[in-house]
Amino acid sequence: GQQVMQIPQYQHVQEGEDFTTYCNSSTTLSNIQWYKQRPGGHPVFLIQLVKSGEVKKQKRLTFQFGEAKKNSSLHITATQTTDVGTYFCAGNGDNAGNMLTFGGGTRLMVKP
Amino acid sequence: DVKVTQSSRYLVKRTGEKVFLECVQDMDHENMFWYRQDPGLGLRLIYFSYDVKMKEKGDIPEGYSVSREKKERFSLILESASTNQTSMYLCASSLIGDVETQYFGPGTRLLVL
Numbered sequence: 001g002q003q004v005m006q007i008p009q010y011q012h013v014q015e016g017e018d019f020t021t022y023c024n025s026s027t028t029l030s031n032i033q034w035y036k037q038r039p040g041g042h043p044v045f046l047i048q049l050v051k052s053g054e055v056k057k058q059k060r061l062t063f064q065f066g067e068a069k070k071n072s073s074l075h076i077t078a079t080q081t082t083d084v085g086t087y088f089c090a091g092n093g094d095n096a097g098n099m100l101t102f103g104g105g106t107r108l109m110v111k112p
Numbered sequence: 113d114v115k116v117t118q119s120s121r122y123l124v125k126r127t128g129e130k131v132f133l134e135c136v137q138d139m140d141h142e143n144m145f146w147y148r149q150d151p152g153l154g155l156r157l158i159y160f161s162y163d164v165k166m167k168e169k170g171d172i173p174e175g176y177s178v179s180r181e182k183k184e185r186f187s188l189i190l191e192s193a194s195t196n197q198t199s200m201y202l203c204a205s206s207l208i209g210d211v212e213t214q215y216f217g218p219g220t221r222l223l224v225l
Contacts, residue, residue, distance in 0.1 A: 001171070006154070009152065033213070033214075035214075041218075042202060042216040042217060042218050042219050043155070043202070043204075043214075043216045044216070045213045045214065045215070048213065088154060088155065090155075090214075099157060099160065099168075099170065100157070100214065101157070101171075102147075102154045102155035102156070102157075103154055104152060104153060104154035105154045105155075
């Protein structure tokens with residue numbers, strides 16, 4: 001079945017440093033979504049990427065979808081303490097219908 | 113705003129008990145999902161439903177069953193709870209459409225003793 005791997009599992013950064021999490025799928029994806037889960041909270045949708053090579057920005061967050069539609073990344077510029085949480089990618093395979101396969105998440109910790 | 117609610121935030125049950133987790137969404141979404149979340153394993157899909165009385169197995173359906181008698185309600189059932197089912201259970205719903213954003217409930221933390 002489809003597998004989605006996410007690295008790193010944990011990341012500590014100093015406030016102001018950049019952060020990147022990477023997502024790789026074993027199969028081609030029709031789209032990929034990113035979610036953020038604050039400590040003690042539930043996942044909240046951030047963005048969806050659909051096109052090969054697509055790049056989308058939300059303020060300090062930059063999301064990329066690979067040319068082969070099998071990988072994606074989330075980059076945060078100049079992290080802030082409000083960025084703390086776990087970031088999940090979730091892929092929708094070409095033949096997966098409504099099913100999303102989630103990566104294991106990257107837990108970001110920001111030191112003030 | 114989409115609202116997804118779950119019947120309990122915390123539950124403590126004993127091994128062998130039957131456990132019902134309920135999820136209700138108020139946005140007329142066709143799709144509903146049950147995940148469990150464990151440290152280091154991310155979110156794993158247990159079951160999902162794309163319509164009333166319809167269900168599909170996810171990645172880890174063993175030991176679980178589901179019920180969708182009404183569009184807004186999706187129940188997860190543990191017929192005989194075991195300690196390895198101690199976890200955080202998250203319900204989600206989404207529309208069928210181009211952007212199938214999933215909206216999550218607050219989660220139920222289940223402890224099986």
